[in-house]
Amino acid sequence: MRDNTIDDYPSLLLAQESQDKNIEPLELGQRIKDLRLKLGLTLEEASQKTGLARSTLSKIENEQISPTFQAMQKLAHGLDVDMPQLFEPPKKIRATGRRDVTRSGQGKPHPTSTYEHELLATQLSSKKMMPFKTRVRARDFNDFSDWVRHDGEEFLLTLEGEVMLYTEFYEPILLKAGDSVYYDANMGHMLVSVSEEDAQILWVTAK
Structure with a gap:
């Protein structure tokens, strides 16, 4: 069993994209x-x-x-x-006009031994959330050396097949096509396919 690295989990890349913002003193x-x-x-x-x-x-x-x-x-x-x-300065609401379209099948591939990721909206930097589609290759809890955990929150939607979501503080849950779950990504979690064909999911990670 190999050790998993940050490259195995695109959701962790969101933290790498974040930049420190200076906080202006209150006048x-x-x-x-x-x-x-x-x-x-x-x-x-x-x-x-x-x-x-x-x-x-x-x-x-x-x-x-x-x-x-x-x-x-x-x-x-x-x-x-x-x-x-x-003491609370007024919030500046400004439309940045950012937009990034990813055509079907044209995301950035990011394969690993357990997942086959397709990163979406890759032209935008410093995103507040990271969307990606994943074909789940993992078939067993033991395919992972340890829990996956990172900052932020995560949304998961099953697109095809069935997956079993393991989380640190809850019983495993079966998610069929159309089922979704939102969870704290600081909590240990991992995902495996349980359908005959590898399941496909949509993941969205937010800081």
Whole structure:
């Protein structure tokens, strides 16, 4: 029995594609100003709603002073937001327009001794999920040297045949064509075909 490597499991390649993203520090004054402007309030109007002096609001927005907890409560009440929202920067929703079409049978082949993978959407880098079709060659639990486990979550849909899904904390489950399962990929798991012909499945791994 050989040792399995990362190349045996395309789902693990997702972690290799991930890139560290810098986290910008929160500028509380700017956040409060953005909330005020979103409501269409002048400093004077915000002062009346929050009960804070106009000069105090101006200094807070310009990062000249740090608001006290009591002032934060007044800001949250006056700007009609929950306290945590004062510390949460607005989410930027931006359509990137990314698209990658994979025609039938034109995925990137990635065969191993236990699986015959066809990687999909291979032209996109830094994906948040990795889809691939797999013909399951493994026929026995002992074809694997150890549990497969990795970061993220995984969705599996049986396309053809039948498979037995083994997971670390649950009893083995039979999945027939059309059956699907969603599971935590940190939990040990492995898959074998139990139908006469090798089963084919769709796997989608997400970080």
